[in-house]
Amino acid sequence: MSLYSAEKAVLPHSHVSSPSWLWTWQTLLPVLITGASFFVHLGLPDKQPAASNGVYTGLLALFLLIYAALIAGGVLRPALGRRLREQAPLVTLVLVLLGIWQLLTQKLDLFPMPYFPSQVKILDALIGEASSLAVSTLYSFRLLAIGYIIGTVLGLATGILMGWYHRFRYWVNPFLRVLGPIPSTAWIPIVLVIFPTSFSASVFLIVLAVWFPVTVMTWTGIANVNNSFFEVARTLGAGESYLIRKVAIPAAFPQIFIGLFMGTGTSFVTLIVAEMLGVKAGLGFYITWAQGWGEYYKVYAALFIMALLFSGIITLLFKFKDKVLIWQKGLIKW
Template sequence: MRYKLNIKIFLPILALVIAIIVDKVLPDKIYAYHTTYWIPVILITIGIYLILILVSLKYSLLNSKLKEKGPLFSVGILILVVMELLTAKFSILPLPYFPHPGQVIDVIITDRKMLFLSSVYSIRMLSVGYFLGAVLGLVTGTLIGWSKKFNYWLGPLQKVIGPIPATAWIPIAMTIFPTSFTASIFILTLAVWFPVTVMTSSGIANVKQSYFEVAQTLGAGKSYLIFRVALPAALPNIFVGLFMGLGMSFITLIVAEMLGVKAGLGWYINWAQGWAEYKKVYASLTVMSILFSAIISLLFRIRDRILMWQKGLIKW
């Protein structure tokens, strides 16, 4: 089945053509704005997008996605064009603090090995810290939400330690732990632990009593009530805590890498800033935004798969 093309689908092509015209017609203020891969990347993007348009003639889902995202993509491209005008063409935003967008692309391509290695180190640290914080948060939140005894002892600890920003523990962590890596893991774990604990305990404490009564009537024991009734019912709250913890972990990760570790995207930013290589700073920020957006999208997919029964009932 073939689908009609909508004008919205072609808006990104128009924006990319405008980017080429601006780059070629208007001269750069100084040679320092020279780029190598800006125009080739634009041409490759046009080619890929034209292929997607042709494929969308056969597949409805792709066709609707291009129609939906077309205006958004075109605005994003035009923002880059405006940045080029403000930097390379008119020098309203001066070097080295505001590079040509094409220079950022050049750094991503030419310094890809260093950026890839930094991304791997950041993902490793983020994964370990987030996993530990999420597990500890789930355990602590379950104990606080389920048991009054644990709530009596752990509740005050959560209220005293939790509100303190995780980054405030950096001086103490650097003193206690033997390496900067383990200190950073501790800070990340702490940043994730608090929101997951709060939302898990809140979710379990607010489960309807009737759910437990029905399960007990059928002979359910304590472990069944916790793992098969309380935790599944609290999953929406738990995922809110996981999302909050993920956002906190991103912030804490970059701060921790800037201060102590010897690799990672935060370290790369700090190193580039020390040499006034702000185009490398922007390149790292670009990689960071793509990487973190992908991680958030993955967590959304996991949530949608686990909470399929909520589809249409709750909007996120």
């Protein structure tokens, strides 16, 4: 028997599958931990009062119902069952951390208030401050969208011109090297004097934060396009405009996307800092306001909304990238 045949004969038996009882217990762990969370939540007295105890009880019960439905669906659909088993340890860890956090804060009061509220107290803010949080989120999204769109357009234009025209790159590159690496938030003392309103100053800061990475990566992508692509297009009679729009930009799009991704991260940081220092609305402003009143449970609620908003924006950006660059789907993980 050849070595290849021997390996084929051994490999199927070398994989040891986990026992079925282990998979069963792994899948049921979230149910057991949720039961323990019910005991902590309902069985122990509160030392930190919260108004949303009933709502939190309903959320735990709702989770149990949904998870039970998923288990039932996993019995009928093996693919769902496998995914449920894969995610069960992570769900268990989250539930354990929430239970420990509630035990140490609301039940035992081991962490000082108001700096460490329980998740039930944070739920008070999410419910009681829902309108204020919604308005703040809309203001932040508006500011972010305006700055990001303008910064992306300017960055694409500058990067394309730098990558295509040597003389343009000759004049702009020194300014890019000097001004680009400076964090946009460092310009806050200056832009607050130059611009008439804090909103316009904040837009400028976000534009600057997005413009630099988009410019650099677009320039890099355009400059590194294979010359053979242009030669083939010229042979077929393509003009300069066609070469830029139909050859250079599509070929450079993987690098352009990296610039867009980098600009997204820097725009988030700039947005929150700008709102904390000057803008009179938004999530950053809300956090500063809540901190000033010592209501840290509202700060945590705003951070939770911020995490959902920013994570959703990055997810949409990756969905767009997977549609446009389908051959690179999954190359950059999120």
